[in-house]
Amino acid sequence: MSDNNNEVLRVEDLTVYYELEEETVKAVNDISFTLDRGETIGLVGETGAGKTTTALALLRLVPDPPGVIKSGKITVCGNDMLEVPVQKLEEIRGKDIAMIFQDPMTSLNPVFTVGEQIAESIEIHEKLGKHEAYEKALDMLEMVGIPRERGAEYPHQFSGGMKQRVVIAIALACQPQLLIADEPTTALDVTIQAQVLDLIKNLKDRQGTSVIMITHDLGIVAETCDKVAVMYAGRIIETGTLDDVFNYTLHPYTEGLFNSLPNINDRKAELKPIHGLMPDPTNLPPGCAFEPRCEYACEACKTQLPELVNFSGTHKAACLRYAEEGFHIARGKKHE
Amino acid sequence: MAKKQQQPKLDANGERKQRSQAGEAWHRMKKDRGAMLGLVVVSIIILVALLANVLLDYDEDVIGMHTKERLQSPNAKHLLGTDEYGRDILFRILYGARYSLSVGLVAVAIALTIGVTLGAIAGYNGGAVEEVIMRFTDIFSSVPNMLMALVVVSALGQSMLNLMIAIGVTSVPQFVRITRATVLTVRNQEYVESARAIGLSTPKIIVSHILPNSLSPIIVQTTLRVASAIISASSLSFLGLGIPAPNPEWGSMLSGGRKFIRDYPYMTLYPGLAIMITVLSLNLLGDGLRDALDPKLKN
Amino acid sequence: MSKTMIEVQNLTKYFKTPKGMLHAVDGVNFTIDEGKTLGVVGESGCGKSTTGRCILRLIEPTDGKVFFEGQDVTAMSSRQLHDMRQKMQIIFQDPFSSLDPRKTVAQTIQEPMIEFKIVPKDQLHAKTRELMDMVGLAGRLINTYPHELDGGRRQRIGVARAISLNPKFIVCDEPVSALDVSIQAQILNLLKELQRDLGLTYMFITHDLSVVNHFSDDIAVMYLGQLVEKAPAEELFANPIHPYTQALLSAIPIPEVGGPKRERILLKGEITSPVNLPDECRFAKRCNYSCEACRQSDPKLVEIVPGHFVACHRMNEFINH
DSSP states (O other): OTTOTTEEEEEEEEEEEEEOSSOEEEEEEEEEEEEETTOEEEEEOOTTSSHHHHHHHHTTOOOTTTEEEEEEEEEETTEETTTSOHHHHHHHHHHTEEEEOSOTTTSSOTTSOHHHHHHHHHHHHHOOOHHHHHHHHHHHHHHTTOOGGGGGSOGGGSOHHHHHHHHHHHHHTTOOSEEEEESTTTTSOHHHHHHHHHHHHHHHHHHTOEEEEEESOHHHHHHHOSEEEEEETTEEEEEEEHHHHHHSOOOHHHHHHHHHSOOTTOTTSOOOOOOSOOOOTTSOOSSOTTGGGOTTOOHHHHHOOOOOEESSSSOEEOOGGGGSTTOOOSSSOOOO | OOOOOOOOOBOTTSOBOOOOHHHHHHHHHTTOHHHHHHHHHHHHHHHHHHHHHHHSOIIIIISOOOGGGTTOOSOSSSTTOBOTTOOBHHHHHHHHHHHHHHHHHHHHHHHHHHHHHHHHHHHHHOHHHHHHHHHHHHHHHTSOHHHHHHHHHHHHOSSHHHHHHHHHHHHHHHHHHHHHHHHHHHHTSHHHHHHHHTTOOHHHHIIIIIHHHHHHHHHHHHHHHHHHHHHHHHHHHHTTOSSOTTSOOHHHHHHHHGGGTTTOTHHHHHHHHHHHHHHHHHHHHHHHHHHHTOTTSOO | OOOEEEEEEEEEEEEEETTEEEEEEEEEEEEEETTOEEEEEOOTTSSHHHHHHHHTTSSOOSEEEEEETTEEGGGOOHHHHHHHTTTEEEEOSOTTTSSOTTSOHHHHHHHHHHHTTOSOGGGHHHHHHHHHHHTTOOGGGGGOOGGGSOHHHHHHHHHHHHHTTOOSEEEEESTTTTSOHHHHHHHHHHHHHHHHHHTOEEEEEESOHHHHHHHOSEEEEEETTEEEEEEEHHHHHHSOOSHHHHHHHHHSOOOOSSSOOOOOOOOSSOOOOOBSOOSSOTTTTTOTTOOHHHHHOOOOOEEEETTEEEOOTTHHHHHHO
């Protein structure tokens, strides 16, 4: 269906392993999703779910060795990311696709001014002269809400939130079509988080950028995303529009995530955590990876790997129990 | 990151068997071939050094002159040949291990005692005490090691003990620095604060939390410094300031063979190889220890 | 009326820095009743952790007094303080740096019990197993090292260690912020359970407002070393007065779709440096409502309705709304 002109990203059957000496970490297993122009998808999951590995794979930045992209196809703006030559790859990174990392403290180079760091990316990708690139860099700073004069300062003179703005300015300097934001606000305070999320949202609306928002915070997803993909043990176990996943929840794990969160409107409500731990990614169970922690699990779940099944035009979930007539988890409305 | 699933051995109570930290480190080191090779060779050298005076007659085999057998190339009777006085080079090298190792170990022991004490004081107390100790260390280490050792030996006179002191003193700054640096980082860890929160006294905290966690870089440094102390001792002996003749110190053997290097190169080659093998094994062992002693590394 | 467990009076901690005096905690007053939880929220650098550590005297306060069941902790000799440590404990934020990597689970949990001779030596093992059971750690893990365990389990060790002395009061310094949501809920439930079973009093320090709302009876909001608002949790969320509290509450991302649209209050700028503070409202530079009076003097904390304290020059205008 690559005739869809609006499609910015298409991931098909992506599988990424880390092949260590003694074992293989199955980080990402057979995931597929697409993203249209101007859309934001939230990749949700806990530590070790494979969110960051997925993002790195999209940029072909999975550390190799030990990381290996076992199979799959990634198409970014019509380019097959796994086939293009390295030179073209460098052109695509930064120009078509850019990434913001979690920790703004370590993603800036301490020996260059922030202006120079933004200009560097512009110089490479837009083939502008040094002076023009620097001027444009200062424009970018202004766009993310930092006065132009501060372009001559070094990263250590900026606070955490300001640094994250600089990182965003670098990522957006060449107006990429696709922005990957890996936990962009986890290291920031709540009020600063609100500012940064607001900024990303505004820039997205203005430039029509598509965004992959990687986060563990369902609150951030609710406020910034159009679509959601919930990951568990390297697989997408539920995906759909925001409304689908939040109000018509299907997967027991998604339900577990919601039940683990304190309800701000009902402080007396008891938290219902998911018991146990995420399975060892070097030794995944043959059936559903969530089965050992799932309160709805049945015999079949232990042996049979659930496939993503369509529940409505947009909503898919991977749970075997829905094969039974009338089954539904406690949370969420039923699709008509 | 991947979480490692444990497949622990359980005992009767259903508890995992306790394995000490040293046991864990040994378990990790066994997998490191270089380190194990180093360990084996170092053990052999130590064994040789310990047994040399039992197996060899010092007066006869080591320093006794046999002019008839002088300057023989390696043969069945003298496996590594003889020197200009007809002394067996193999015997002298084996016996020489006693000198090299004892100089290395004692010198480093001196450096370790002074260095770790000063470093721990500087690191834990901070402030003016730290400032004084560290500036002295800086001044001390700005003098080249060899020059310092030469000065000490010339001032105190030439003897084995003075050689040990000279080399020991020059190695102090490294130990002060490394100890201070590790104590500084460990001191600011939350588990030290947690120990204060349960009312442990400062000496108890230092002994049961700070030192055990600072130990591994110091152990590694010790191994590596023994190697360089052996080189320093040999260099000083080579210059004629080390262990006096006719004692079979490797450096002085090297220096003695220099005159004959054109015709009888084995006289310099074998003592040189002895130094090289010892130092290399110690370094391999040190590197292996560095990896094995870090509990954060995955096994 | 329940008994007051902790009373903090004018607690102050300044740190000397090359640039001048850093006002980490500046004249904080509050009380915590027995068996209750006081949640302390604020952004990084607002002095909430320092306050917790000053109460335990892990950091010596510059000024002010702390009373524990009426006894002045700040006036205690080091011997008295040592005995006091049994009653006041702390749970740390980072389950990775708060455990000695060279000690096994058993050694870590037993250390405080050995220090205070809580149980005879021959019962130490049994008591350790009992504590591990209480915090939900499998007995087989007794001889493992921290690096072999995940964050949630490590945090359970920290909890077991803290409750091993049968304390009455525990400072929880961001105990769940380093954990994944599903694990976070496990630890929060554990702490609640222990509070119910052992009658513990908590000071719960966090930056996560939805967690503090769920967990606390009272909430104190700190900004640049000062208390700007304190009220019972329900009251604070229903009726926030201070502009900073209002902004904080509006900034919480809520995991709901299709609910009523919320007005988000965006603040200008970022938290200013707490070094050499002038005599003005510390929030004035970021406040959307600041006026002349705010730049003239620092507002005092005032009780507007029983239990609800606010420090703001213009609060009367906000109360009416």
